[in-house]
Amino acid sequence: MENGRKASNSTEAAFPQALIDAFRRHPASVAFEHRSRAVTRGEVLALVTRCAAGLRAAGLGPGRAVALATEVTPEGFAVQIAAHLLGCRVTGLRPGLTPAQLAHVLAADVDVVVTDAAPPPPELLRAAGDLPVLRLDSDLLAAHPHAGPLPGDGLVARGRPDDAALVHLTSGSTGRPKGCVLDYRALTAYWSWQAAHGDERIARLAAGYRRFLLFGTLTSAVMFEHLGLCLLGGGTAVIPAPPLEFPRLVERLRITALLMTVPRLHHVLDALRAGPGRATDLSGLRVLIVAGSPLAPHTLAEAVRRIGPAVHQAYGQTETGMLTLLTPDDLAHGPEGAATSVGRPWARTELSVRDAEGLPVPTGATGEIWARTPCAMTGYWRDEAESAQALRDGWVRTRDVGHLDARGFLHLTGRSRDIVIVNAVVHYCGALERAVAAHPDVDRAYVVAAPDRRTGEAAHAFVVAAPGRTPALDAVREHVEAELGVAGLPSTLTVLTDVPVAPSGKPDKRALLARVRAKAPGAVT
Secondary structure: OOOOOOOOOOOOOOOOOOOOOHHHHOOOOOEEEEOEEEEHHHHHHHHHHHHHHHHOOOOOOOOOOEEEOOOOHHHHHHHHHHHHHHHOEEEEEOOOOOOOHHHHHHHOOOEEEEEOOOOOOOOOOHHOOOOOOHHHHHHOOOOOOOOOOOOOOOOOOOOOOEEEEEEOOOOOOOOOEEEEEEEHHHOOOOOOOOOOOOOOOHHHHHOOOOEEEEEOOOOOOOHEEEHHHHHHHEEHHHHHHHHOOOOOOHOOOOEEEEEEEEHHHHHHHHHHHHHOOOOOOOOOOEEEEEEOOOOOOOHHHHHHHHHOEEEEEEEEOOOOEEEEEHHHHHHHHHOOOOOOOOOOOOOOOOOEEEEOOOEEOOOOOOOOOEEOOOOOOOOEEEOOOHHHHHHHHOEEEEEEEEOOEEEEOOEHHHHHHEEEOOOEEEEEEHHHHHHHHOOOOOOEEEEEEEEEEOOOOEEEEEEEOOOOOOOHHHEEEEEEEEHHHHHOOOOOOEOOOOOOEEEOOEEEEHHHHHHHHHHOOOEEE
């Protein structure tokens, strides 16, 4: 067992062999619905074969590295699967990377860059420098229109267990994105990419993925994770044409499963509250997973009331995949307090709450969340110091703070590093946000820390008002003090019509902090 992870069965074929075999069994079944184009599983295999032939011609194979700058298309998916089939290390270049970030990522031992942009963007070419930049259409697909099976026994995965398979980039909120590395052992053992889902909870979840809404980017760790659940379960990934008009899009495309960030959920709830014209019919929705940032209990309750029993709340990280899931059954029949949690540990996941010395704390006590799962990263690419901080004896330190209750439900308090230190006293921003958002005048709240000459740091809250309400700073302060016993927090309260969103889909706290520093006009404070 390496890094404390449970080793996968030695006879188990490497990723993506389970997907290849599943597609072979049902070649006529539709894998992707790309706008008005249906692409069967057999047609995807043909695309994979042609892409693999082109990548092999470019010198790629086990241990080599390819960076992909591709859109959400069947072809973009096929080239990634082809690279994995050859045993390559794949890094997805997500939209929104700055030129400096692009150059930093491509300098990390990448051999080839593949793009589907025509022509390739100048900033990508500049960042690539002397690296070969292949076009998906002309250099791979058009150049190998009649590619046959790969040498050997057909489409056989060649990934070696200890080789890096996939590098997921973090948001880069500290400047440079970190690369979370999954090796082929972890990717082969991944809960959503296995042919036989032995876990009953996985099987129940997969049953709802008949028509999974695929949007955003395939470089998203969570989107790629749940795409596997759809495709291996026999479902169809539906790729819509822009613009994404939620929630009407769900009804029009007959979507049964989708992922959503908390800011997008708020937009959906705004639309459902307004209800212009005829009501949106979401009765066909079976799974709506909300993840990415904390969800206030009152917002969760409203989502269930307006959308129905499809609403799930998930918690996880790029470094680990999904760790917990709060299901409709938990909300309807679980213990009191389940709605304030992020659910129970997911398949083959162990959670432990630790103190500052790394020792387990009693049930119900607050500490840092540590996680152990066979799906976890092996470390950060080319960053041994940061890897050593995050990985301890087979466990991943999430840097999130919370507690496990007696029934095994995880309750999050905040980030261990998302803090504000006022008069030498540490306060977790997550706890402050929940206290502010619990005020009846507030719909959602986000807290940032900024330097303060009197107190060292001060907490600044940004809120979106509840419909028809106007938050007052004094009333919110009194409410926070009653909840947490924290006098004088927050220092300022700024009411916004909406909260800025980062490229990751999460609330952009760097943009909020910039507003504090600039004292941005136009906000009510």
